[in-house]
Amino acid sequence: MDNYNHTFVPEFLLLGLSGHPKLEIIYFALILVMYLVIVLGNSVLIIASIFDVRLHTPMYFFLGNLSFLDICYTSASIPSTLITFISKKRSISFYGCAVQMFLVFAMGSTECFLLGMMALDRYVAICNPLRYSIIMSKVVYVLMASTSWFSGGINSVVQTALAMRLPFCGNVINHFGCEILAVLKLACTDISLNVITMLVSNLAFLVLPLLAIFFSYIFILYTILRMKSATGRRKAFSTCSSHLTVVIIFYGTIFFMYAKPVSQDQPGEDKFQTLDKLMFLFYGAMTPMLNPIIYSLRNKDVKAAVKYLLTCKSIQ
Secondary structure (H helix, E strand, C coil), X not given: CHHHHHHCCCEEEECCCCCCHHHHHHHHHHHHHHHHHHHHHHHHHHHHHHHCHHHCCXXXXXXXXXXXXXXXXXXXXXXXXXXXXXXXXXXXXXXXXHHHHHHHHHHHHHHHHHHHHHHHHHHHHHHCHHHHHHHCCHHHHHHHHHHHHHHHHHHHHHHHHHHHCCCECCCEECCCCCXXXXXXXXXXXXXXXXXXXXXXXXXXXXXXXXXXXXXXXXXXXXXXXXXXXXXXXXXXXXXXXXXXXXXXXHHHHHHHHHCCCCCCCCCCCHHHHHHHHHHHHHHHHXXXXXXXXXXXXXXXXXXXXXXXXXXXXXXC
């Protein structure tokens, strides 16, 4: 009976930066601008990849999926964060928290696999250019993207279900949103099963895609260095540099956040908790904002497609 009473938490309170009201105003303006850039920039990339026939290739299909994913990810977390900044309502229902946790974790897991798929696509394009259209047929790259979305969703269902079934001793989440590690800290029971499944999840969705990316680029680099044409080498490096930049930013942040699950708060860790919140902000807003900027600045095809769409719209 005691466990049941602890488990039933009708709502959670999001602590956020409640101890720093002046900072909240600054962060509200900053995050709002970043969110608008995310939605606008990624929407432009999606529209360009759909309506410009030059971008109807596997590479840009994956890029369109990545842009849609970034919009979904930020829309699941940032609007609620903005509301807590400008209003005194810092509560979120139990089921609302579960939905937010599911969406955020699903999008993060899917992006891990999607970046790995994009690396494999670049490997085939550069190392097997003559067979590229045969290997990367429409059925194949659609199946690769679908697998990424499905796997990320299944992983999130498991992690969310295991987290929200726990008995909670409190309802104050020391975070901007229902981040899974912050919620696990409220548990007043053994969370070893959660830790084990999180470690398995890290291996499957962090390590395996990263290994695929690493070995793909080892072969890509070997192939590029063997090219006799300097123009060919520059073009190959150009098509890979954007993806590599996104991978470094994404994995650098996500490893810091999720590679080592923490079970309980320890005394004197306020400084580290604040750092976790700021990293969550960076991962949740900065990375999706940089993705369209990186791809549009480093890719001539994307820049030409965006310019074409903007020109057509201005003429109309």
